[in-house]
Amino acid sequence: MTINTLSQDGVQRQQMSCLTKMERMVISMQDPDMGIKLRNQRLLITVIPHAMTGADIVEWLIKKCSISDEEALHIGQIFVKYGYIYPLKEPRNLILKVDDSPYRFQMPYYWMSTRWPASELDYAIYLAKKNIRKQGELIEYEKECYNALHKRINHTWDFVVMQAREQLRASKQRRKADRIVLKCQEQAYWLVNRPPVSAELYKLITLTKNTLAMLIQCSLNAKCAIKYIYVKYCEQYQPHDPIMQGCLPSIPWITDDIMFWNMNCETVAVPTKLRVERWSFSFMELLNDPMGRKEFLTYLKKEFSAENLCFWQACEDVRHGETSKIPEKVDEVYKQFLTPGASRWVNIDSKTMEKTLEGLKRPHRFVLDDAQMHIYFLMKKDSYPRYLKSDLYKNLFARAIVPQETKKR
């Protein structure tokens, strides 16, 4: 079933109020006494009634609304533009001429409607009908639309062909005058709702499309640093992606086996190889994993720089914690880490220290940001690379296990 927005929304969508006003005016134009004077349109043997001239329309508008010539012409143009009235002599030229060029009213079914917008399926059926009638001689723009629709709604194309044929057969049942009127009306409806693009504009559009395609091709060939970074990232993380690579022992959602989560939880004795490998991708990965953080802390204790990580953790706590506890937390941090001679004094440069001490007078969530950032980069540049080269890390990596794949039940 296609996603049919009409069946749910069609009743709730409102008709635009300007369109409702135009509809009311068109209905008042039909008044036999006060409405527009209608004449017959004479084709060679057929006579079709209910035609009016542009001059008649403008005259009626002037009389009915008591407005000037210019305004009446403008309003008349709007009626033609929105398809309530269509020209008979030059159907593709949707303008109102104040002379004896003939116009006719459009069927209520074909009135512009925000509740029932013109659908692609209907357009496809119309083009198919036109194709049959003209034996394949559609204009350039219509041919393009036809091919595009054939690709887009290909799954209902059989229906389009069947329905086009049946609709033509049904219209054959009417007499000739009505058939001509029907054809003109449908054509006018689609000229309003799918206006054709002029030949020059069309050439311009195809030219633009081609140049764009060429540019994209060029940029793909050029050495684009961003592209490489992205590709590197994807390659690095691919073995870690359960969707791309699968996960060992097994995906819990499929096999109902929660070993995967158990093996990767915080307090496990021996981590998995993939997990340990991931810590080497970036410093943030190490810090995000609680076990990684613990291991790093152990290493830093050996190096006598554990206070850095503790400070960083305390700052994170201030940033993400409760607002009411911020002043006391900040105070704690100051006492433990920032006071000269504190037990866990952190080495921050003097400028940042001054700024932080200044900010401590009025503590808020982000007052320790600068200091935290300083310590973070210190750890990242200094301790982190050394940790990755350390025996602690290498031993852990050697000890790490690769879980065995469990069979699906």
Add this chain to the structure above:
Amino acid sequence: MGKDECKTMLDALNKVTACYRHLVIALGSTSDSQNLREELKKTRKKAQELAVANRTKLTALLKDKSISKDDRAEYERLWVLFTSSMELLDVDMKRSLEIGQDFPLKVPTRHLIQTGMTGSTTTVAARAMSVQNMKYEADANIDTVDLKELETEIAQVDQMMEEMEMKVQVAPWAVEAKQEAGAELKSTVSVGNSSVGVISICEEEPKETVEGETGLMKVFAGIIFTVVLLIAGILGYLVINL
């Protein structure tokens, strides 16, 4: 066989949908009348009967697990045809309700839009109902009474479509149409029949009325010329002989 039956039923539904659309287009214009409203009602009921029959048949066929892959693909294609038909019918029914409410017939100052269409739609309705002539037996206030029925019918159709969506698991985008672009230029008779005959579907409409007129004028001129020649010939013969 199940498939052929399905295809004939789908053809019938397709025909009724096309005719119904044709009738709905005429609503609110000068070809609107009591008769049109009755034709709409009858066509609608026929469409619904066909829809229910199609649905039962297709769901039964699709539920069957023992069919081959090709068969299943074919049934899914027929299912997409059926749902597209139902969507068109649904939209047309809702629009006919809207337009029917906006243009009641039994009002003293009725202002139907004068669109140039003045003929009746009896033949279209007769085609939809597959009868020779339509019989009209409704009472005078059909336009208001029918609208209430129409509302209930629309609700029924909506419900049916929802059920269909829920119960039948067919991915419409996965269906491949059998017809290629431009297939309508070769004519075939129905869904199943793939004979490529050159049956003309519609007579040559004049591409623009001006062109048609000049063509006709040429024909007339030719006829008049030959008639004049004949008369001259006969007169000459008589003159010579007398």
